Amino acid sequence: MAAEPQRLVLRHAQDEGPPKAGAITGQFGRQAPDYLKGLNEEQRDAVLTTEGPLLVLAGAGTGKTRVLTTRIAHILREKRAWPSEILAVTFTNKASREMKERIGHLVGSGVEGMPWLGTFHSIGARMLRRHAELVGLKADFTILDTDDQIRLIKQLLDAANIDEKRWPARQFAGMLDNWKNRGWLPQDVSAAEAGSFANGRAPNLYQQYQDRLRALSATDFGDLLLLCIKLFREHPDVLAEYHRKFKYILVDEYQDSNVAQYLWLRLLAQGKPASEANLCVVGDDDQSIYGWRGAEVDNILRFEKDFPGAKVIRLERNYRSTSNILAAASHLIAHNEGRLGKTLQTDVGEAGDLVQVTSVWDSEEEARQVGEEIEQLQRQGESLNSMAILVRASHQMREFEERFITLGLNYRVIGGPRFYERLEIRDALAYLRLVANQADDLAFERIINVPKRGLGDSTLKILFDTARHQAIPLMAAVRMLIETEELKAKQRTTLRAAGRPVRHVGGALAQACRTRGSGPAGAGRKRLHRDVAARQVAGQPRPARESQGTGPLHGGVREPRWVPRARIAGDGARHRGSRRRGLDHDAPFGQGSRVRYGFPARLGGRAVPQPAHARR
Numbered sequence: 001m002a003a004e005p006q007r008l009v010l011r012h013a014q015d016e017g018p019p020k021a022g023a024i025t026g027q028f029g030r031q032a033p034d035y036l037k038g039l040n041e042e043q044r045d046a047v048l049t050t051e052g053p054l055l056v057l058a059g060a061g062t063g064k065t066r067v068l069t070t071r072i073a074h075i076l077r078e079k080r081a082w083p084s085e086i087l088a089v090t091f092t093n094k095a096s097r098e099m100k101e102r103i104g105h106l107v108g109s110g111v112e113g114m115p116w117l118g119t120f121h122s123i124g125a126r127m128l129r130r131h132a133e134l135v136g137l138k139a140d141f142t143i144l145d146t147d148d149q150i151r152l153i154k155q156l157l158d159a160a161n162i163d164e165k166r167w168p169a170r171q172f173a174g175m176l177d178n179w180k181n182r183g184w185l186p187q188d189v190s191a192a193e194a195g196s197f198a199n200g201r202a203p204n205l206y207q208q209y210q211d212r213l214r215a216l217s218a219t220d221f222g223d224l225l226l227l228c229i230k231l232f233r234e235h236p237d238v239l240a241e242y243h244r245k246f247k248y249i250l251v252d253e254y255q256d257s258n259v260a261q262y263l264w265l266r267l268l269a270q271g272k273p274a275s276e277a278n279l280c281v282v283g284d285d286d287q288s289i290y291g292w293r294g295a296e297v298d299n300i301l302r303f304e305k306d307f308p309g310a311k312v313i314r315l316e317r318n319y320r321s322t323s324n325i326l327a328a329a330s331h332l333i334a335h336n337e338g339r340l341g342k343t344l345q346t347d348v349g350e351a352g353d354l355v356q357v358t359s360v361w362d363s364e365e366e367a368r369q370v371g372e373e374i375e376q377l378q379r380q381g382e383s384l385n386s387m388a389i390l391v392r393a394s395h396q397m398r399e400f401e402e403r404f405i406t407l408g409l410n411y412r413v414i415g416g417p418r419f420y421e422r423l424e425i426r427d428a429l430a431y432l433r434l435v436a437n438q439a440d441d442l443a444f445e446r447i448i449n450v451p452k453r454g455l456g457d458s459t460l461k462i463l464f465d466t467a468r469h470q471a472i473p474l475m476a477a478v479r480m481l482i483e484t485e486e487l488k489a490k491q492r493t494t495l496r497a498a499g500r501p502v503r504h505v506g507g508a509l510a511q512a513c514r515t516r517g518s519g520p521a522g523a524g525r526k527r528l529h530r531d532v533a534a535r536q537v538a539g540q541p542r543p544a545r546e547s548q549g550t551g552p553l554h555g556g557v558r559e560p561r562w563v564p565r566a567r568i569a570g571d572g573a574r575h576r577g578s579r580r581r582g583l584d585h586d587a588p589f590g591q592g593s594r595v596r597y598g599f600p601a602r603l604g605g606r607a608v609p610q611p612a613h614a615r616r
Contacts, residue, residue, distance in 0.1 A: 035070050035077075035106050039063075046280075046313045047071045050080060050248070053307035054280040055300070059344045060329075061320025064282045068250055069099055071280065072114075073106040081247040083113035087268065090119055091253045099252075116246070120261050124224035127231070127242075134235055135227045142218040142433060147426065148442045149173055149220050156208050160201070167198045176206065180222030181258040183229055186210060216441060225260045232267045243271030247278060254283035255300045262299045266306070275309040286333045286342075318344045322352025363396065367403040374409060384410060439473040448474075453498055459491050475499065 036044060046056050046067045058064035072088060075081055090096045096118050103114070116123060125143065132139045144152070153169040153176075175197060179189055186207040194202040213219060219227065232239040249269055251257070257265070269277045283300045304310050318326055326344045360366040374387060391397055397413060404411045427450050433443040449455055467477040478499055482492045 035073050039070065040317055042313055042315050042317070043067050047074050049311055050075055051278060052275065053277050053310035055303045055310055055312045056280065056282040056315060057312065057342055058282050058284055058315040059318060059342055060284065060287060061318045062315035063319060064252070064315060065099065065102070067315070068252055068282055069102040069106065071250065072103055075248055076107055084115060085245060085247045086114060086116065086250070087123070087246045087248070088114070088117040088250045089123060089252065091256055093119060095252060120264070121221060121224045124228045124264070127228050128219070128224060131231055131238055134238065135231055136214045137219070138217040140437060142216065142437060142440055143224070144218050144220045144442065146173070151445065152212060152442060153209065156205055156212065160205065162198050162201070172197055172202070172205065175202065176209065177222055179206070180226045181260050183226060183260040183263050185226070185230065217437070217439065218442070225264050229260065229263050229267065239267060242268055246271070249279045251281040254281035255285055255287060255297050257296065257299050259296055262296065274307045277307060279307065286336065314342045316342050316344050318346045321346065322348055322350060324352045324354055328355045363399045367399040370400065371403045371407050371409070375407065434475065438475040441467070441474045444474045448498055453494050455491070455494055459487065462487065
């Protein structure tokens with residue numbers, strides 16, 4: 001018998017306690033929870049309809065986010081599911097954060113127990129990391145961004161002797177994204193679809209691309225859902241596990257879902273018969289804006305066919321706009337053919353300003369007219385902070401910016417390059433990716449000459465050929481080449497320096513992990529230091545097997561090798577210069593301290609009687 005979910009206390013709600021009578025008579029006299037107050041009739045109906053499939057057609061500004069968050073709060077309050085048994089899917093990270101904040105306001109800390117509240121792709125990534133080995137990946141797989149994806153495609157085109165100028169890598173990347181949004185694997189691509197690129201060689205390139213991603217233990221954005229679909233289809237036991245886990249599924253902005261997202265949801269919702277599935281989707285058939293990204297508005301139009309007996313609730317009361325704006329929008333959208341239909345209305349008493357439509361010859365004339373209108377509003381006492389210009393695409397901002405500079409108007413651009421898309425941020429992340437996974441060749445390629453190191457094409461070609469022929473990562477090829485005479489001394493020195501930041505950062509992170517906190521390991525290190533200091537004061541030498549050297553004493557030498565640029569002094573009989581290689585654990589206390597703090601802790605091993613064998 002399953003354990004009963006614990007009761008979550010909602011803020012501003014009365015502590016009523018569990019009903020003492022039967023399921024029906026016990027509800028008499030109970031007051032409605034505070035979170036239901038302020039909801040209109042349609043919103044309240046959508047919140048209280050918890051069982052079976054539900055389609056909520058929510059117009060713009062009708063409070064759909066409030067409905068979703070209140071519905072989750074109601075499910076938790078009524079103890080119909082644990083927080084971890086609710087799958088709530090949004091389309092953007094911003095919407096996900098907003099939903100978590102609102103639910104947290106209603107249920108307090110209960111939202112912290114909702115690990116399955118997020119975007120389609122974040123939840124897909126979470127599922128893949130749990131079952132990575134079933135799809136040929138490692139749990140710490142890398143998710144490539146667009147830049148790395150195009151770099152990888154260029155390598156494949158070059159290896160296949162395909163002219164990248166005639167068949168651009170960016171074009172093929174767009175085709176891949178389109179195919180993955182449709183849920184197509186390489187074998188699903190038809191000849192008609194493939195014929196538009198490289199004379200029909202696209203499916204083979206697609207397969208090579210996927211094979212290369214698997215070798216790198218990486219995915220692209222589209223794989224996060226595509227591989228989940230593959231996982232569910234090939235491993236019914238995994239799908240059955242999620243059927244048991246999720247008792248309620250809620251989806252926001254359903255009209256913007258593509259085929260892959262639709263298939264992903266359908267598979268997860270199959271735990272019950274279609275007429276009994278606890279799936280609630282919220283969307284607006286008049287607001288589909290992601291058609292360029294593969295969105296299919298038909299997904300929301302056929303919901304009632306996919307889930308027979310589904311209840312449909314329309315949210316038509318707008319809380320955002322005036323009646324004039326709603327009338328203009330409704331008049332335009334009424335001409336659409338593919339829609340379920342609804343009429344927005346508002347309780348705002350004032351009709352508001354009329355919508356003005358102006359025709360201009362070109363974008364420069366538009367910028368001039370807008371600039372003149374802004375100056376006129378300024379003369380009337382309006383603040384620049386009360387004005388905004390919305391554009392369809394970022395390239396349209398150029399004319400406005402040039403005009404504002406000419407007029408001397410202060411402005412602020414919102415929606416420029418994202419933080420993680422900046423060049424320097426991507427370079428820094430590539431270093432961190434290499435620290436986490438030294439087999440990440442795409443990250444290595446990005447930073448091998450960042451900053452400029454003077455490595456020419458011939459050196460890089462030798463490096464890439466070595467990695468390809470030996471079937472090893474590029475970082476392993478670097479370690480191999482710097483120990484041979486195949487490259488010139490200057491090139492070997494440069495390659496050695498190129499890998500040093502990765503080793504140093506990795507060592508620093510490992511040291512931080514070891515020294516963090518005051519647990520038993522930290523106490524052991526402090527005790528060891530005190531013992532060594534006591535022996536030094538007493539004039540006693542440190543036993544070889546107890547000397548700490550540059551790392552922990554426990555465990556053997558996992559990977560014996562020389563440490564470059566090590567300054568290590570022995571017991572007086574041996575000495576290594578600062579630019580030579582060597583290691584001796586049996587060092588006096590003072591010199592041992594310099595050794596201990598001068599090396600990354602990850603290079604640790606145990607002391608041995610013969611220092612010549614203590615190479616690391």
